[in-house]
Amino acid sequence: MQSKKFTVIRNITLPLSIISLLCLAMSFVFFELIRKAIITGIGVEKSFTDAQYFVVAAYMVLFIFHLFALAVILMDLSFFKRDSFIKSFIFFVSIISLLMLFGDYALLSDISKEYIFGFPDEFIVLYSSQGLHFLFIVLIFLLLGIIRKNKGLITKEAVVKDESIFINAQYIGLISGISGILFLISCIIFLPLWAFQKGVGIVFLAVIPYIIIIIYWLVMKCRERIREWYDEKQFQDLTKSSLITLGFSILFTTTVFIITRILNDAKIIELIWFPFYVYFSVLIFSSSILAFSRSGSTGE
Numbered sequence: 001m002q003s004k005k006f007t008v009i010r011n012i013t014l015p016l017s018i019i020s021l022l023c024l025a026m027s028f029v030f031f032e033l034i035r036k037a038i039i040t041g042i043g044v045e046k047s048f049t050d051a052q053y054f055v056v057a058a059y060m061v062l063f064i065f066h067l068f069a070l071a072v073i074l075m076d077l078s079f080f081k082r083d084s085f086i087k088s089f090i091f092f093v094s095i096i097s098l099l100m101l102f103g104d105y106a107l108l109s110d111i112s113k114e115y116i117f118g119f120p121d122e123f124i125v126l127y128s129s130q131g132l133h134f135l136f137i138v139l140i141f142l143l144l145g146i147i148r149k150n151k152g153l154i155t156k157e158a159v160v161k162d163e164s165i166f167i168n169a170q171y172i173g174l175i176s177g178i179s180g181i182l183f184l185i186s187c188i189i190f191l192p193l194w195a196f197q198k199g200v201g202i203v204f205l206a207v208i209p210y211i212i213i214i215i216y217w218l219v220m221k222c223r224e225r226i227r228e229w230y231d232e233k234q235f236q237d238l239t240k241s242s243l244i245t246l247g248f249s250i251l252f253t254t255t256v257f258i259i260t261r262i263l264n265d266a267k268i269i270e271l272i273w274f275p276f277y278v279y280f281s282v283l284i285f286s287s288s289i290l291a292f293s294r295s296g297s298t299g300e
Contacts, residue, residue: 088171177283241288
């Protein structure tokens with residue numbers, strides 16, 4: 001029954017991905033028309049009006065596609081015993097791309113209000129977001145190809161393998177930690193302090209996929225008693241990783257405390273220390289579990 005649902009959702013997702021690619025291309029065309037109208041100062045309001053209804057319709061299609069694609073990813077992670085960094089990366093991109101659909105609306109709203117003061121910098125973020133949506137569609141094509149190639153394994157391995165989900169969650173944590181730290185560093189380098197203060201909430205975007213996959217894993221485990229959530233090896237890995245993360249957390253917070261006491265003006269540190277701490281902790285925790293897991297598997 002589950003494999004039939006999986007097949008149906010897969011078959012819907014493929015044409016949706018093609019339609020979404022066309023919608024994304026047309027949205028880009030409309031965004032370019034708006035950008036050029038702002039540069040020339042001719043017909044700006046008309047460009048916004050012409051683009052409004054089509055972009056809303058296109059983004060509704062993209063939103064539906066993201067939901068179906070996310071269902072394919074989660075079902076694929078559940079059905080197959082193998083953990084996969086590539087599939088974990090696709091899941092990470094899917095969540096960020098989905099959230100950025102709403103971010104695009106906010107960016108367009110800002111652009112419509114700020115163009116009278118000059119060329120809006122939000123176009124850079126908007127086009128970066130378009131690139132992310134394009135990457136996600138390409139990755140879904142790749143995933144559907146992998147699933148089609150391995151579809152014969154579904155009947156052989158169509159069981160929920162908690163260990164693979166647990167390891168995939170740590171892959172996603174690793175990706176979230178690295179992405180979040182790199183994003184913070186780029187914000188410090190390229191953004192003025194006022195801009196960082198204005199959009200400080202967005203720095204937590206990269207940790208959301210990790211939170212979602214952990215919640216998904218917990219939902220899968222809720223039917224079991226807590227003592228059955230981990231096997232002995234997983235429990236040992238979890239304990240050691242928690243201790244390592246605790247040690248690094250104490251070292252990190254102590255360092256931040258010393259720096260803020262030494263510096264008279266530490267506003268940027270006051271802004272970034274907590275999100276940096278979150279990503280640093282997730283990175284250390286997930287990478288430790290993966291390291292212990294791999295060392296144990298190779299030694300058997």
